[in-house]
Amino acid sequence: MFLAQEIIRIKRDGGQIEAADITRFVAGITDGTVSEGQAAAFAMAVYLRGMDLDERVALLRAMTASGQVLDWSGDHLPGPVLDKHSTGGVGDKVSLILAPIVAACGGFVPMISGRGLGHTGGTLDKMGAISGYIGQPDTARLRRVVAEVGCAIVGATADIAPADRRLYAIRDVTATVESIDLITASILSKKLAAGLQGLVLDVKYGSGAFMPEQARAQALARALVEAGKGAGLPTVALLTDMDQVLGTSAGNAVEVAESIAFLTGAGRDPRLWQVTRAQTVELLLLGGLAADRADAGQRVDQALESGRAAEIFARMVAALGGPADLLEKPDRHLPxxxxxxxxxxxxxxxxxxxxxxxxxxxxxxxxxxxxxxxxxxxxxxxxxxxxxxxxxxxxxxxxxxxxxxxxxxxxxxxxxxxxxxxxxxxxxxxxxxxxxxxxxx
Known part of the structure; x- marks a missing residue:
């Protein structure tokens, strides 16, 4: 018989929870049979006692399986399904530039993004600044846009990792957000649910980062990489500096405008390009789209300089309900x-x-x-x-x-x-x- 309080007790006392019990507990979070108080107690026990790698992977798998998991095998895509994730910062618009570059290099990017909270901006809020843009399309439209265009920057639907949505809300009000174990499961469950074949993590440190200390950011990066690989997802991480605003803008419409200028060549901040290029190169290597780093770098540079990445960004925006002339007339469509x-x-x-x-x-x-x-x-x-x-x-x-x-x-x-x-x-x-x-x- 499954008793939620027994799972909590085991972790409270420093024990290891069996994978099957973690699966049942997460199922209870999803269907409501585990109460909010029990979920809060579980989060605090994990925060104080921690989890080993086996427990982290079991929690990640259970949270991923709590909702829909995309399977791209039936779409017969001619390239790998890839994505990146940032732990958040100020002025971080890398996703808007990286996704179309990867698509231009032969990858497919179903980028499930989040909204901003606290001092950090959210990619979904930025895309929402574009007139008419549908940030949360249904699964059929997401599949169609990814297959036809190569990338789609969207938000998670209600059936993507629903256990994470409930547990995160509880963590937010119980001072357990900073738990590396829970952060790992939260971030990676949504990425695994997207059906990825490769993931690059941008883990930030510095005064504008979620984890300012570089050593703690490195610990989070290692935990994420180990758990991602343990769950079968090829994963690597880069540590990047957030001791100054990334790029020249911070906000929503203004960051979209900067991203458009970057893609079209009207203006390219050097630090933003270094961070974006480093992540994109690693994604191409993970996806087998380049022979080595030098080859990957050349492909990334060519995708940007040829205008191919800008063209793909424009097509993605139009395919998701936005204006077809956004790149030519951004002032008309951005508030x-x-x-x-x-x-x-x-x-x-x-x-x-x-x-x-x-x-x-x-x-x-x-x-x-x-x-x-x-x-x-x-x-x-x-x-x-x-x-x-x-x-x-x-x-x-x-x-x-x-x-x-x-x-x-x-x-x-x-x-x-x-x-x-x-x-x-x-x-x-x-x-x-x-x-x-x-x-x-």
Whole structure:
């Protein structure tokens, strides 16, 4: 006989839970036979006692199997099904650029993305800024777009890993979100449910990351890779820096605009390209689409420079209900905030450091993010024109960034937050590479 309280007791006392019992417990979370209190107690027991690899894999498999699992074998796709996942940051629009590049190189990318929460932005919110874009299509349309276009950036439907949806809501209110074991199952269950054949993880560290300490981010990356591979999904991870805004914008519509400019060649931030290129190269290698890293790099560069990736992004947007001329006329289809205010440095010097979390919270304060899952998001507001660390700034310019707000009061509030988040020094800072050395595989 299955008793949820016995599973909780075993983990509370530091024991190992059998895979069959984890499967039954997750089934109970899904169908409601495990109460909210029991699920909360389980989450806390796991948070305090931890899980070994066998338990992590069992939890991951059970959460994946709690809903629909996509199987692409019947679609006869002529290339591998691949994806990436980021642990979240400020200005991280890599997904919007990477997905069409991978598709241009012969991969197929059913990118199931999430909404932003806290100081980090969400890919689904960014795509939702595009007029008419259907962010949560039914499974039939998702399959059709992936097969015909090569990629689809969408949100999870209600039947994708439903156990994760319920357990995450409980973790969010019980101070157990930071559990590496539960994070691993949450992230990977949705990726396994997408029917992937290869996954690259972008695990961030720094002031704007979910896990600021590099050592803890590395531990999470290793846990994710081990669990993904243990569940049969070829997985690798890269550690990337989030001690400054990634790219030149933070927000929703403004990040889509930057991504379009990147794909079309109108403007390409070097750090954003380094992070995007590194992940894309690893995906091509995982999918067998390149002979080695040099070959993969050449293929990635060609997909971007030829315009093929931009063409695929445009086709994806149109296939999911968005405008067919988005790349040619982004201003017509992306909302714009009526107030634009520059943020100037208080004194002359070099931009030496950013509190990126505080910068992300300034976007939330403008209305561009949420602190609760049910909060609405204003797609028009955000920050653009971010200067990189090491830039000489001052009261006479250049500005640290431009604020896009709906009124002057909101802009002034955000400007105060940003000014406090930026450190100006007399000497230039020592700059770090955006991608840490060493692939975790």
């Amino acid at each position: 714009r905030a009526p107030v634009t205010v520059p943020v100037m440095a208080a004194r002359d010097g070099f931009l030496a450091a950013q509190d990126v979390r505080a910068i992300g919270l300034s976007v939330v304060a403008l209305g561009g993010g949420r602190t609760r899952p049910q909060d609405p998001v204003d797609p028009a507001v955000g920050l653009t024109g971010w200067v990189p660390l090491g830039t000489r700034v001052g009261p006479d310019g250049p500005p640290l960034c431009l604020i896009h707000a709906h009124d002057a009061a909101a802009a002034a509030m955000a400007a105060g937050m940003i000014a406090k988040a930026c450190q100006i020094t007399d000497t230039p800072p020592v700059l770090t590479e955006p991608v840490a050395a060493g692939l975790i595989a």
